[in-house]
Amino acid sequence: MEKYKYTAYFENEVLRKRPYLKKEWCVLVIENPIRIERQDNNRYRFWGKVEGSADRFLRVVTLDDKVTIHNAFLDRGFKP
Numbered sequence: 001m002e003k004y005k006y007t008a009y010f011e012n013e014v015l016r017k018r019p020y021l022k023k024e025w026c027v028l029v030i031e032n033p034i035r036i037e038r039q040d041n042n043r044y045r046f047w048g049k050v051e052g053s054a055d056r057f058l059r060v061v062t063l064d065d066k067v068t069i070h071n072a073f074l075d076r077g078f079k080p
Helices: 008-017 023-031
Strands: 035-038 044-049 057-062 068-075
Touching: 008 068, 023 044, 023 057, 023 068
Parallel strands: none
Antiparallel strands: 035 044, 044 057, 057 068
C-alpha cells in the first residue's frame, strides 16, 4: 500500500463524510478492477467489489497517475 498516495480532499473530506470507507478497499479496487474509465478531467474511475460493502460496488477516483486516490464511494447505480 506504500505506493499509493491520497489527496488532501480524500484525507480530509471523503474519509470524514464516509467513515465506513477503508483505504485498503480503495487499493483493492485499483489493483483488481471490474471496470476502468478515463474521465474528462484527467482522472480515472475504477469500480470493484469489496467485502463488507453489502453487494454494492465501490468507485474509486484517482488522479492521472492512477496511484493518487482522490475520491471513493459506494456506487449504487453501477451496472457491470
